[in-house]
Amino acid sequence: MTTNIAERQAQRPVPSAANVTSYGTTRRPGPGSSGWETFSWYFFRVSGVGLVFLALIHVFIMHVSTDVSQTVYDFVAARYANPFWRVYDLLLLTLALFHGLNGVRIVCDDYIRSRGWRLTVQSVLFFIAITFWLMGMLTVITFHKNENLAQTVGALLHTFIR
Amino acid sequence: MYRGQSGQWSWLLHRITGLAILLFLLVHIVDITLLGFGPTIYNDAIAIFSTGIIRLVSTALIAALLYHSFNGIRIILIDFWPSGYKYQQQMFYIVLAASIIGFIPMAFYILAPIFGVCPAGACNTPAM
Amino acid sequence: MNYHKFDVVIVGAGGAGLMSAMQLAHNSSIAVISKLYPTRSHTGAAQGGVAAALGNQEEDHWKWHMFDTVKGGDYLTDQDAAEVLAREAIDAVYDLEHWGLPFNRTPDGKIDQRRFGGHTRNFGEGPVRRSCYAADRTGHMILQTMYQQSVKNQVNFFNEYMMLDVLFNDGQACGVVAMNLRDTSIHVFHAKAIVFATGGYGRAWRITSNALACTGDGMAVAYRRGIPLEDMEMYQFHPTGLYKVGILLSEAARGEGAYLLNSEGERFCIRYAPTMQELAPRDMVSRFIYQEVAEGRGIDGKDYVYLSVAHLGKERIDEKLPDITDFARTYLGVEPYYEPVPIQPTAHYAMGGIPTDIEGRVVVDEQNTVMPGFYAAGEVACVSVHGANRLGTNSLVDLIVFGRRAGKHIASKWLPEADYAPLPNDPDGRAREQVESLLGRTRGEGQDAIRKELRDMMMDKVGVIRSEQSLTEARAKLVELRERYDGVRLMDTSHTFNTELMEVIELGNLLDCAEATIAGALARRESRGGHYRNDYEARDDVNFLRHTLAYHTDQVGEPELRYKPVVITEFQPKERKY
Amino acid sequence: MATVTAAPRGATQTGSDLRTVQVRIKRFQPDTNDQPYWQEFTVQVEGKDRLLDALNKIKWQQDGTLTFRRSCAHGVCGSDAMRVNGRNRLACKLLMQDLGARITVEPMLGFPIIRDLVVDMDPFFAKYEKVKPYLINDEPAPHTERLQSPEQRARFDETTKCILCGACTGSCPSVWANSEWVGPASIVNAHRFIFDSRDRGAADRLNILSDRTGVWRCRTIFNCSEACPRGIHVTEAIEEVKRAIMYGSEE
Numbered sequence A: 001m002t003t004n005i006a007e008r009q010a011q012r013p014v015p016s017a018a019n020v021t022s023y024g025t026t027r028r029p030g031p032g033s034s035g036w037e038t039f040s041w042y043f044f045r046v047s048g049v050g051l052v053f054l055a056l057i058h059v060f061i062m063h064v065s066t067d068v069s070q071t072v073y074d075f076v077a078a079r080y081a082n083p084f085w086r087v088y089d090l091l092l093l094t095l096a097l098f099h100g101l102n103g104v105r106i107v108c109d110d111y112i113r114s115r116g117w118r119l120t121v122q123s124v125l126f127f128i129a130i131t132f133w134l135m136g137m138l139t140v141i142t143f144h145k146n147e148n149l150a151q152t153v154g155a156l157l158h159t160f161i162r
Numbered sequence B: 001m002y003r004g005q006s007g008q009w010s011w012l013l014h015r016i017t018g019l020a021i022l023l024f025l026l027v028h029i030v031d032i033t034l035l036g037f038g039p040t041i042y043n044d045a046i047a048i049f050s051t052g053i054i055r056l057v058s059t060a061l062i063a064a065l066l067y068h069s070f071n072g073i074r075i076i077l078i079d080f081w082p083s084g085y086k087y088q089q090q091m092f093y094i095v096l097a098a099s100i101i102g103f104i105p106m107a108f109y110i111l112a113p114i115f116g117v118c119p120a121g122a123c124n125t126p127a128m
Numbered sequence C: 001m002n003y004h005k006f007d008v009v010i011v012g013a014g015g016a017g018l019m020s021a022m023q024l025a026h027n028s029s030i031a032v033i034s035k036l037y038p039t040r041s042h043t044g045a046a047q048g049g050v051a052a053a054l055g056n057q058e059e060d061h062w063k064w065h066m067f068d069t070v071k072g073g074d075y076l077t078d079q080d081a082a083e084v085l086a087r088e089a090i091d092a093v094y095d096l097e098h099w100g101l102p103f104n105r106t107p108d109g110k111i112d113q114r115r116f117g118g119h120t121r122n123f124g125e126g127p128v129r130r131s132c133y134a135a136d137r138t139g140h141m142i143l144q145t146m147y148q149q150s151v152k153n154q155v156n157f158f159n160e161y162m163m164l165d166v167l168f169n170d171g172q173a174c175g176v177v178a179m180n181l182r183d184t185s186i187h188v189f190h191a192k193a194i195v196f197a198t199g200g201y202g203r204a205w206r207i208t209s210n211a212l213a214c215t216g217d218g219m220a221v222a223y224r225r226g227i228p229l230e231d232m233e234m235y236q237f238h239p240t241g242l243y244k245v246g247i248l249l250s251e252a253a254r255g256e257g258a259y260l261l262n263s264e265g266e267r268f269c270i271r272y273a274p275t276m277q278e279l280a281p282r283d284m285v286s287r288f289i290y291q292e293v294a295e296g297r298g299i300d301g302k303d304y305v306y307l308s309v310a311h312l313g314k315e316r317i318d319e320k321l322p323d324i325t326d327f328a329r330t331y332l333g334v335e336p337y338y339e340p341v342p343i344q345p346t347a348h349y350a351m352g353g354i355p356t357d358i359e360g361r362v363v364v365d366e367q368n369t370v371m372p373g374f375y376a377a378g379e380v381a382c383v384s385v386h387g388a389n390r391l392g393t394n395s396l397v398d399l400i401v402f403g404r405r406a407g408k409h410i411a412s413k414w415l416p417e418a419d420y421a422p423l424p425n426d427p428d429g430r431a432r433e434q435v436e437s438l439l440g441r442t443r444g445e446g447q448d449a450i451r452k453e454l455r456d457m458m459m460d461k462v463g464v465i466r467s468e469q470s471l472t473e474a475r476a477k478l479v480e481l482r483e484r485y486d487g488v489r490l491m492d493t494s495h496t497f498n499t500e501l502m503e504v505i506e507l508g509n510l511l512d513c514a515e516a517t518i519a520g521a522l523a524r525r526e527s528r529g530g531h532y533r534n535d536y537e538a539r540d541d542v543n544f545l546r547h548t549l550a551y552h553t554d555q556v557g558e559p560e561l562r563y564k565p566v567v568i569t570e571f572q573p574k575e576r577k578y
Numbered sequence D: 001m002a003t004v005t006a007a008p009r010g011a012t013q014t015g016s017d018l019r020t021v022q023v024r025i026k027r028f029q030p031d032t033n034d035q036p037y038w039q040e041f042t043v044q045v046e047g048k049d050r051l052l053d054a055l056n057k058i059k060w061q062q063d064g065t066l067t068f069r070r071s072c073a074h075g076v077c078g079s080d081a082m083r084v085n086g087r088n089r090l091a092c093k094l095l096m097q098d099l100g101a102r103i104t105v106e107p108m109l110g111f112p113i114i115r116d117l118v119v120d121m122d123p124f125f126a127k128y129e130k131v132k133p134y135l136i137n138d139e140p141a142p143h144t145e146r147l148q149s150p151e152q153r154a155r156f157d158e159t160t161k162c163i164l165c166g167a168c169t170g171s172c173p174s175v176w177a178n179s180e181w182v183g184p185a186s187i188v189n190a191h192r193f194i195f196d197s198r199d200r201g202a203a204d205r206l207n208i209l210s211d212r213t214g215v216w217r218c219r220t221i222f223n224c225s226e227a228c229p230r231g232i233h234v235t236e237a238i239e240e241v242k243r244a245i246m247y248g249s250e251e
């Protein structure tokens, strides 16, 4: 142990601004782990921003500029004649569904303590997500005026098997 | 009960509105699936949306959606704008104000048909 | 009986205890017992700073620091200890920095230093910047940093365990007995070495800057087991405690130029200390205030005066004294920008305690005979490095220097050669009997009046100014209180977190510390540092340049007093003038 | 020189102004009753008394079984965080004159209750330890101090103030819901090191904090910031940690 102050002062690095920076800015964390939770948090924000436009405009069209009572089969059919609206609805459906169900996942994570239950609920959520997404997708993609879903699916399968 | 400040209530509301909108979305997916079963089935089903009660529910949905979207923007600002946290309370009041301002005309458009007024042109309100 | 075995058991998780733990954590099995969660220890309340002659701001030398310490202690300081303190402060402060303590910095990135009362350049020529500080929460940062390092080193903590007894066998320390507050279970800790770091006993006075937990437990427990207490009459009153509450307003206020005013709006310090004025040492300023009050110039005829910072201007106050002004606002509702702050001397620091040598080993007599395996450090110990009056910022140095020394000595000298002494028969007998008898006592007087009367008595009769008469009365009162205490009753007989039980045990400890204090003060017929007798106003180096050792006896109020010489190496006693 | 003429407001108020207050306390006495219950005490206090003084008065003069932690009595040790009129506060930092004549005192939420106002802090400290709250730097230290500019020092000043009282963690609805979450206090203490220029463990801590029990559980509720008796902007610290995870480099 050195207690001689003169010796100690001699050993000391010469104080200068350069010295300070050399101790300071050497490191910073690399980008944090891109874990699932980080992704989920990001997804909330990104999809949220998208949904502001998608959902609000959708609601405006369906409830304000046109009264709900007029949004009948023919109205939808007219809209879907333009592929833009199909893409629009696809996006809306996908983002809202996964945004929302991701929210439910978080809520369940908060309130369900037991690991087993949490797993069960998450599997159910996953199942709901896939089912509803397929249901919605199928409708939006395959909708043709005056053709019902069963026929469309049948036709699709038919071509497929051929 | 904890007497939290506005942040606590804004969060609670955000959570409830989010879940409510999701519930509506799930129902909505079911009803659009009916499109595939042809116009009669679909139109019969969708007519329910024009009833008074469901009109009321829809306005609630609109309120929820407005609040949830504006508050979502507030949260995003707190997260990404370094001084966002300082203004969180003010932003909350702005969110409330914006939601209400957006809500009033929209509610009018949706609810007016109950009283036979059709601000959007054609409308009708079947009895349940 | 719950039995635990460790190489070393440290009692107390303040700065001193944790510093010892740091020296031992990697090479031995240790346990730290604390009646509070470690971060609640009173070290966290220290504001000012920690002195070390780093010379970062201007030339400085450890020898100057040593001199100031000796002079500040009114030459009752053991000079070998003062030398160790001043020399090793430097390494200890660098250790703390390397462990992450966020000191304030100079523009070139070094530890910043500031002035503090009594610290001078070139043997008293003028003030020097020696106090290393982290804003106004140096103690907090020391405590946090030490605790963080303990987490890193995975120290075994026994939190909310209250130590009740210490065990000796075969001429060496062999364990401690503690009570787990959670369930009132009694635990025996068997060890090769014991370190006491339990802090001070300021709660014996009515007005104090000390925490409710500062009840002299370590001192009292050792005392009852036959270990002497050294220089207990040397108790420091800090001049500027908030009126009635006693919360400390750091010396920094006067350092920045605050005035002390009496009821006539006069800066009375000028009359007593024409050159240093408000910046005279703590013991002196406390006496000036006391004198003013005694002569009827206290504000509203009461026992307080004013500390005024208003003339410094808002900016200066906000920049330099934010904490202090905040305390005044919160607790007195006074706005220091415009109004003077009511203050009065507040019981602050025990210079005395369990006698140790410079390795932190407890010594038990005039010949400095070591009690093997028993160590003490921090405010509970008396090395004696503060003599009759401690300088500001020297206590934190004491903790880190002697806490470190005790730990290092145990690791390098004691553990390699030591073995466990067997536990005595019925090791927890005394502690169990204490707890059981208290829990069984549901009839009698409550603790409240006894505590209140003790604290009033100490304040009025064993305070800033003492006399034969006041001390004799104090002793008589103490005997009465002791008797009443022996019949004290508990309302709470629960075995879950029984804080009433804890408080009553603490009260007993305070009574023991008070006993040693009064006896030492009565016998010391001189005035020196913190001990001021208006019937013997002069310092008397012929008869009293010596340390008091008080030994517990069966006679309440009458400990056996012995004396040991002061170690003088370089600085011969001179009159202390500022 | 400033001379004092009239007696200032503060001084007159330090005189006695006795008042009677009702203190409603949520009791839990596991030895005799396995349910919590309310009890009301009437106590005479001065306006300048702290709530802690009132609790002591009740304990010493009326009911010795009333149980709470305390030590420093002036807001620096963090012992006596409790829920006062519905909000987490240190009992020693509240003056009776600011509390009204009826006061409700409860233990903090989100912690297991041991007895009355005493909650189990062990899980809290365990979560604190999870974030590696200590300086990590294996590079050999210089003979003197490691250099750090005043600006670098200022970067993390705020979060060094934390006294680990738990008021923030006990006020957070995310904590009440999910006891596995590390909670705001741990993040504050991680922040203190992540932004210390001398530290080399930031990446490690950010990794820990980006998992299920890490920062993302914070839903920006802000109760924590309001509760902190040290005036730390807790949410800001948490957001800074979130951004450090997102963007990596902070500078």
Ligand SMILES: Cc1cc2nc3c(=O)[nH]c(=O)nc-3n(C[C@H](O)[C@H](O)[C@H](O)COP(=O)(O)OP(=O)(O)OC[C@H]3O[C@@H](n4cnc5c(N)ncnc54)[C@H](O)[C@@H]3O)c2cc1C
Binding pocket: C011, C012, C013, C014, C015, C016, C017, C033, C034, C035, C036, C037, C038, C041, C042, C043, C044, C045, C046, C047, C048, C049, C050, C139, C161, C162, C163, C164, C197, C198, C199, C200, C209, C210, C211, C213, C214, C217, C218, C248, C348, C349, C377, C378, C379, C380, C392, C393, C394, C395, C396, C397, C399
């Ligand atoms: C308001 C204030 C400001 C101060 N400012 C300064 C300053 O600026 N500079 C300076 O140098 N000094 C200052 N001091 C003095 C200094 O802070 C103390 O002397 C010092 O912190 C004491 O440290 P310690 O480790 O000995 O004991 P403490 O920090 O008091 O720790 C005691 C420990 O022992 C434990 N303990 C006690 N009894 C028992 C028991 N029976 N069983 C188990 N555990 C027990 C406690 O839980 C605690 O962990 C100040 C003091 C006060 C009151």
Ligand code: HEM
Binding pocket: A044, A045, A047, A048, A049, A050, A051, A052, A053, A055, A056, A096, A097, A099, A100, A101, A102, A103, A104, A106, A107, B014, B015, B017, B018, B019, B021, B022, B023, B025, B065, B068, B069, B070, B071, B072, B073, B075, B076, D218, D219, D220
């Ligand atoms: C309209 C634009 C929307 C925006 C800007 C938005 C924004 C957000 C944001 C940022 C969050 C994360 C909250 C947090 O981390 O604290 C969130 C959560 C959530 N959102 Fe949305 N959202 C929108 C639409 C929707 C829609 C349409 C639904 C329903 C399908 C929905 C359901 C949810 C749910 C259930 C949560 C979880 C709530 C919680 O964790 O407390 N959101 N939203």
Ligand code: SF4
Binding pocket: D161, D162, D163, D164, D165, D166, D167, D168, D169, D184, D185, D188, D227, D228, D229, D230, D231, D232, D234
């Ligand atoms: S951040 Fe504030 S409220 Fe939270 S533990 Fe630290 S001091 Fe207490």
Ligand code: F3S
Binding pocket: D171, D172, D173, D174, D175, D183, D184, D217, D218, D219, D220, D221, D222, D223, D224, D225, D234, D235, D238
């Ligand atoms: S209250 Fe909780 S959710 Fe975040 S902002 Fe504070 S930690």
Ligand code: FES
Binding pocket: D069, D070, D071, D072, D073, D074, D075, D076, D077, D078, D079, D080, D081, D090, D091, D092, D093
């Ligand atoms: S008693 Fe220390 S913070 Fe309140």
